[in-house]
Amino acid sequence: MTLGRSEAQALIKAALKAATLKDVSVRVSSSRSANLRFAGNAPTTSGQAERVEVSVTATREKASATVSGSAQDAAGVAALVARAEALAAIAPQDPEHMPPLGPQRYLKVAGEDPGTVKLGPDARTDAVARVLKVARDGKLVAAGLFEHVHRSMALGTSAGLFAYHGETEASLTTTMRTPDGSGSGWGGAMSHRAVDIDAAAVARRAADKAEMSRGGGPALAPGAYTVVLEAQAVADLLGFLIGSLGARAADEGRSFFSRPGGSAIGEALFGPQIRLHSDPADPRHPSTPIAGDGLPLEQTVWVDQGKLLAQSCSRFWAQKQGRAPLPGPRSLFMAGGNASVAELVRGVQSGVLITRLWYNRMLDPRQILVTGLTRDGTFRIEGGRLVGPVKNMRYNESPAALLKQVLALGVPERVVEGGMLYVVPPLVVDGFRFASVSDAV
């Protein structure tokens, strides 16, 4: 029951009409999602869900309260407004509260793919059947998930803002393992168009890696290695750097980008090939043009030629510091080169190929030092060739340090991450620090 523009607008109008306070904002989120999970070469669970959530924030003299519920008609949203206003009346003041946003201009984004909107259970079983065939043919055991969603988000305020964005998203991921548990490989794809997802190709990537890692490999000695990070692994790490781009944390001395008496803006922090930008209106990979607080998400260059050019900044902090607000990114594109992963591997004398990273956790935000483990396809490279599997390793490494040590970049691709859209290249990186060995396959 994904709500269209007019249905969402009607709910917002009803809420604003019911409001007695002057500062009210209303968010209407709705979705229709479905998925088919599989494991042991058979479906395990399948499901679909329709959700709707109306969220009302009412503010009285800088005292705000937010009330959310699954209301679906004028009476339901009016009840939410009444509760939010009642709570706001007893909530203490928040000196950081900002007045509601008025009308904004947003980039035009075509995020809804009609074919993905209409997708039904047959499409899901078809995709999964293709994966299972590759697994059975290869005498491998597949687990994974095919899912798709059609969702919309609308925002309105008592100051006249109305914003609406609808989008679709589909993804397929699979992990294939050898029946004896000695080898494992992963493949995945994500797009706003389900038709772009080539289930057999995703399955073959996972199967090839599982087959190549069959029997397991030796343990490497902990230490620094040249690594080829596939795009998925690059995005796994980059998220921590993106999460550190906030101006306030930097200004308050809590961030990697903090500097005595200022921030790192303009500093050449990374290699000269490094460029990071966001673009909600990218035609191939569209994403929402509306930030959580209603500000427009624009095309933004965060890093160019290795220099930090922008920091995200909330409306409150911007006002306090006398600068322009800039919402944090919801899409991230990293510039790359022309090489495939195979070509990147050919350029490495001695190193390790990493498919993806797992259980990644921040250790130290001052360095953006992160720990985690390699998973589902870790191979030794000798003389430009993959020579065999190695045991998975725990790393303790900083994406900020890695972006200084990039030796080569491959073709950027969309990776599978929820919450934020990443199109990033595979990278060859020098001096990647492995800390300990894992027996996990």
Added chain:
Amino acid sequence: MSGSRRSFLVGSGLAGASLLWPRREVWAGPPPSRVPAPTVAPAAADASARMLGESRLLRDEALASAAVAAAQQAGASHVDVRLGFLRREQLSVRDDHVSNVGLREEYGLGVRVLADGGWGFAATARLDSKSVTTAAREAVAMARRSALLMPAPVVLAAASVVRGGWVSPLQIDPFAVAMADKVELLLAAARAAMAVKGVGHVDASLLCIREEKLLLTGDGSRVHQICFRVMPGLTATAIDRRRGRFASRDHEVAPMLAGYEHVTASDLVGGAAQVGEEALRKLHAAPVEPGRKQVILAPSNLWLTIHESIGHSTELDRALGWEANFAGTSFLTPDKLGKLKIGSDRVQIVADRTQPGGLATVAWDDEAVAAQRWPLVKDGVFVGWQTTRDLAAAAGEERSRGCLYADSYASVPFPRMPNVSLQPGPDDYTTEDLINATDDGILISGRGSWSIDQQRYNFQFGGQFFWEIKKGRLTRPLRDVAYQANTVEFWNSCDMLGGAGSYRLGGTIGDGKGEPQQSNAVSHGCPPARFTVNVLNTGGGGGGSGT
């Protein structure tokens, strides 16, 4: 040993070194003692009859019955329907002001069916007769399509037909406490921490959750339950701008299946100054010397290590590969049951969905199987699995252990972790006894960074606060400490356990698993315990060393 108890405080010259652990009453009840599993539900809240009777879900029970009937009519061989109503109230305070007042409610109906031996599920927030019967039929259609790809049908273990209601024990309904009182408590705690010179920021928060479910099954079970969970929190950050360093310290209070009385008992205001002082002390702590060392893990740290290394590895669905694409599999496999020595002889670990205060405690699970208590590790040997009705046969058991849970009406229920707890040792040791018996080590408390591989072998955990131990005394605070180990080596290195008096519950309301990911609330009880691990320094430059 008793002669030297508590003398470490004097010996270290650190009069402020009292440990920031909750008092015993804060975890809401005595250590678990009910063996075997009770056949009746744990004691319910006094007000349970009234709360269940006034529930809005009763108005929609006929719709749930209609969904059961529609699924059966469409050919479902099994059906369970959940009406789910979730309410979360979040209050946050930053420094001297309120930063968030939020109330979120979610309500809807989910239908799970077996048809032709395959699973199907559909959920809707539209509670009318047409929407719920459509959902039921769509779930059956989905199940039939899945079944076409299945080599063997799903088989459910037998379960008794039950009818009952239960409200988790509480003294004060957190939603009945005035907003102003809750906010004032948080502001007072923040003020007290901010009063410590050098503290730059304080965050205080309170999350109150009311989770209500009415479950109807095709074979006639009806279970109506309400669970209350509360999570107070307080974090102080000390900043040293000159050296570009900052350090944060969390209060070690645990979230609990309880009412507002847990918030009051946790005394955020009383502990705030110490939280602030310890944030400062962390800022000026000495960097740790890495190497192989003994560590004493306080319950506020060890609960998470239990969760990750034992809790997840004894999930049978993981061991069978059902989670291979996301959370991973397990180093434990069915052939290791009763054979693998996973820990030293003193390691006794139980699963318990009846434990007072435990976040995963219920009377019945999401397929109406009664809550139980059973051993997972006995005398160091791996002896038990966590199961649901569709997993029992794979464990060689006739009945489910009652671990099915869905985090929303719109989520497919699947196996989730019960409370999994390390039992106290027989010697009645205190934390001080463990410290006094340690020549060269570190006392680690609180939850820091954590990471573990997908089969639960290699883990690396941080903490909140680290005391160096030399010759049986706490000597000085340390920083940049992480400990890394292999699960089996770690538990086999366990050579000292605190007694029943030192047992505490820790827990999380955000245990992630499944695709699409769901969140589970679960507690882990334990005494302080001593282990030998690889200690890393995660501080500047080195990026962690050691093997």
